[in-house]
Amino acid sequence: MMKEDNRNLLLAITLSVVVLLGWQFFYGVPQMEKQRQIAQQNQQTQTQSVPQGATSVPAPGAAPGQPSTAAAPAAVPATPAVETREQALARSPRVKIDTPKIIGSIALTGARIDDVSLRAYHETVDPKSPNIILLSPLGGPNAYYSDFGWVAAPGSNVPLPGPTTVWKADGEVLSPAKPLTLTWDNGQGLLFKRSISIDDNAMFSIRDEVENRGSAPVTLFPFGQVVRHGKPATLGYYVLHEGLIGNLGEQGLQEFTYDHIDKEPLLSPGTTGKVWKDVVGGFVGITDKYWAAAVVPDQARKYEGRYSSVQTGASRTYQADFLGEAVQIAPGATAASAGRLFAGAKEVAAVDGYEKNLGIKRFELLIDWGWFYFITKPLFFLLDWIYKHVGNFGVAILIVTLLLKGLFFPLANKSYASMAKMKALQPEMVAIRERYADDKMKQQQALMELYKTQKINPLAGCWPVLLQIPVFFALYKILFITIEMRHAPFFGWIHDLAAPDPTNLFNLFGLLPFTPPAFLHLGAWPIIMGITMFIQMKMNPEPPDPVQKMMFTWMPVFFTFLLGSFPAGLVIYWSWNNLLSVTQQGFIMKRQGVKIELFDNLKGMFGKKPPAAAPGTPQPANSNKAK
Secondary structure, eight states, X not given: OHHHHHHHHHHHHHHHHHHHHHHIIIIIHHHHHHHHHHHHHXXXXXXXXXXXXXXXXXXXXXXXXXXXXXXXXXXXXOOOOOOSHHHHHTTSOEEEEEOSSXXXXXXXXXXXXXEEEEEEEESSSSTTSOEEEEEBOXXXXXXXXXXXXXXXXXXXXXXXXXXXXXXXXXXXXXXXXXXXXXXXXXXXXXXXXXXXXXXXXXXXXXXXXXXXXXXXXEEEEEEEEEEEESOOOOOOOTTOOOXXXXXEGGGOEEEEOHHXXXXXXXXXXXXXXXXXXXXXXXXXXXXXXXEEEEEEOOTTSEEEEEEEEEEETTEEEEEEEEEEOOEEEOTTOEEEEXXXXXXXXXXXXXXXXXXXXXXXXXXXXXXXXXXXXXXHHHHHHHHHHHHHHHSOHHHHHHHHHHHHHHHTHHHHHHHHHHHHHHHHTHHHHHHHHHHTTTOHHHHHHHHHHHHHHHTOOTTGGGHHHHHHHHHHHHHHHHHHHOGGGTTOOOSTTOOOTTSOOSOOGGGTTTTSSSOOOGGGOOOHHHHHHHHHHHHHHHTSOOOSSHHHXXXXXXXXXXXXXXXXXXXXXXXXXXXXXXXXXXXXXXXXXHHTTOOOOHHHHHHHHHSOOOOOOOTTOOOOTTHHHHO
């Protein structure tokens, strides 16, 4: 029976390792390659040409199976093939954008905000690497832009500004200290004016005015939109949302991946999507892991929000837009509509500040805190507060771990005290198992009676681990989604706490000139974590059951490989937590007068074992006690 149990355990461990390595080899690595190919394909598609007759968007606010209540914006004419982003930018006169956080330009042709780079963020940890490009013009690679304007009711022939309209600007630079005013006269009695201002971060404020100098009233609908050409490569993690996002008033948070919106019902031929009517408050946009572009309607007026996916030639165009209520403009009158555009990094302080100061309903949801945000977000605030005092997020993680240990010390104290008592009862427990070796039911009853008599909870030792799980998950979420953790260094070789440990055991930590495959990634910190976990396991007495003993022996090895691809900050947390647990457990066991088994267990593993006695050899007189 014992041999059968051992064989089953070894089989289970082998299968677990095979599944882990197999998942990374057959899914993880191919998925990364697939994402690279998608990104390359999108870039090639968009640099070759823009489909003939492609429109900027379908009619904003169009309901499924019904004609639009407002005419579509003017179609974008066929754009000549453009090979570079710089050439696409050069096709329109522009006004520079210059703020402490973003740089770029606004195209006067169409009054589009289609050129935004993030001044403070780079592609790699090297500060000399290129800045992150967020928005890009149509005709170049990865076209991604935002615009605002007016649409008319069906049947109206009022000329309105569109993608080909060239606006006049009253300045050459848009900055926090220099707002910009654009004007355009349609030649038939309507004067359009657009005032654009920007703050120190990444929020544009847009006010559109229409002055009716004609003799007839005009009805217009204000709109704002974010448009992205081609399906971008995404990380594809369940814990992270990438795609269309918004908080639509009472409808709450609405998150749709690119694949999800592709499969929604048809809104019109070639267009799938989702529409929300009579919405008040919130925002709609498109989000990546660390940055986003989102349009914000007037928070006091009703609007119609929509996500859509439009087939444009060989690729698709994704759009998040809002369509405001009708505005009546009498002769001699002026009407206005206000909106905002956020185009930047999803910094927690900035995003929360916009919700509080501008009254944008649940704008904080632009950051994917997940279902357990009530744990994740407070933990981030604690980490961020400590970081501002120590200047290193890695050190902040160590301090938070220490604080959490102190907070849960009373519970852990009871848990380790109970484990110490169980250790003291090991001889009696072994005797019970031997006495009822052939009757598992009576064995369990006798053990439970022993626990009851000695007032011991055999599950008490699980509490420290159970308490660690939600903290572990929250910290993983923080490291994964918050831009504050991106490229945050620790010490030594860790230059990015949000990325896996860059070293690797299998090339001797860089001494050998080759890069092992992804499924064999095992850095120095995961190894340190495995060692601390191994020491923690060996602090306790060896389980009498050889199957359990082998399981506990191999568990640190399994977790070492499992955490090899996790963010370095999370592995550092786990290692430090294990070290604190070992110290805490040793202190409690010593205070309880219980022997610490660490050195004896290590000697038992690595020391020489006595040779097995030959059959028929008399056993020592104290052999029963030894058992």
